[in-house]
Amino acid sequence: MKKKVLTMVLCSVCAVAMLASCGSSSSTASTATASGSSASGKKYVIATDTQFPPFEFTNSDQKFVGIDVDILAAIAKDQGFDYELNSLGFDAALVAVQSGQADGVIAGMSITDERKQKFDFSDAYYDAEVTMAVAKGSDIKTFDDLKGKKVAIKTGTNGGDYAKSVKDKYGFEVVEFKDSPTMYQDVITGNTQACFEDYPVMAYNIKNGAQMVIPDGCTAAGSSYGFAVQKGQNAELLSMFNKGLADIKSNGAFDKIVDSYTK
Numbered sequence: 001m002k003k004k005v006l007t008m009v010l011c012s013v014c015a016v017a018m019l020a021s022c023g024s025s026s027s028t029a030s031t032a033t034a035s036g037s038s039a040s041g042k043k044y045v046i047a048t049d050t051q052f053p054p055f056e057f058t059n060s061d062q063k064f065v066g067i068d069v070d071i072l073a074a075i076a077k078d079q080g081f082d083y084e085l086n087s088l089g090f091d092a093a094l095v096a097v098q099s100g101q102a103d104g105v106i107a108g109m110s111i112t113d114e115r116k117q118k119f120d121f122s123d124a125y126y127d128a129e130v131t132m133a134v135a136k137g138s139d140i141k142t143f144d145d146l147k148g149k150k151v152a153i154k155t156g157t158n159g160g161d162y163a164k165s166v167k168d169k170y171g172f173e174v175v176e177f178k179d180s181p182t183m184y185q186d187v188i189t190g191n192t193q194a195c196f197e198d199y200p201v202m203a204y205n206i207k208n209g210a211q212m213v214i215p216d217g218c219t220a221a222g223s224s225y226g227f228a229v230q231k232g233q234n235a236e237l238l239s240m241f242n243k244g245l246a247d248i249k250s251n252g253a254f255d256k257i258v259d260s261y262t263k
């Protein structure tokens with residue numbers, strides 16, 4: 001019994017160390033297995049986020065594009081299935097799948113143990129950490145500087161969950177937003193003093209003009225993105241996704257898509 005408790009303590013120490021490492025940030029494509037192809041006559045409904053570039057967003061030509069949008073198209077073509085993509089918002093996309101209104105979700109969705117209770121996930125296709133970001137010119141440089149401040153988070157995200165898990169430790173209050181652009185705007189105008197967002201998404205927005213900065217070494221809570229279906233449902237769709245993902249990884253299409261948005 002004693003041993004078990006010690007192990008648990010050690011494990012949580014490791015987990016905290018992993019989560020709160022204020023070190024380098026990375027976002028790399030990950031690998032998958034399996035291959036093959038199949039066809040289905042059904043038209044699947046897939047839900048996604050609204051503005052979450054470079055994964056899904058409306059570009060300056062008013063076209064809905066992004067890594068998720070393009071890999072789904074490539075996978076569907078490879079596997080011969082038909083689908084309709086509905087841009088609902090992150091939280092709403094998860095609810096749509098859980099209520100059976102959508103067959104699957106692709107939305108830069110992190111694979112977490114908690115979500116595995118309700119969803120079946122595909123193989124991971126992208127790795128991302130969560131980062132704190134602040135308005136340009138802000139004095140906030142570390143999590144310790146968040147004491148007494150208001151921090152913006154996006155409803156239902158693992159970045160939001162991470163912020164909630166450390167808010168008492170660092171003494172800040174959280175304010176929830178439904179989408180990423182509204183969350184950034186609140187930070188830029190100074191109503192909230194920081195936000196927590198997936199690193200590659202925050203970096204992409206900053207590169208494209210968001211008046212924010214990512215202080216050095218403030219990443220946390222690494223995760224991998226996966227496509228998801230409701231637990232126990234749509235096994236065929238999930239298996240086609242995995243097979244198609246493996247195919248587009250081995251034929252180079254996957255890397256080409258990622259590079260077209262990130263290089």
Ligand code: GLN
Pocket residue numbers: 049052090107108109110111154156157158159198
């Ligand atoms: N990766 C994060 C999550 O799954 C955020 C996803 C998003 O905002 N679209 O919670």
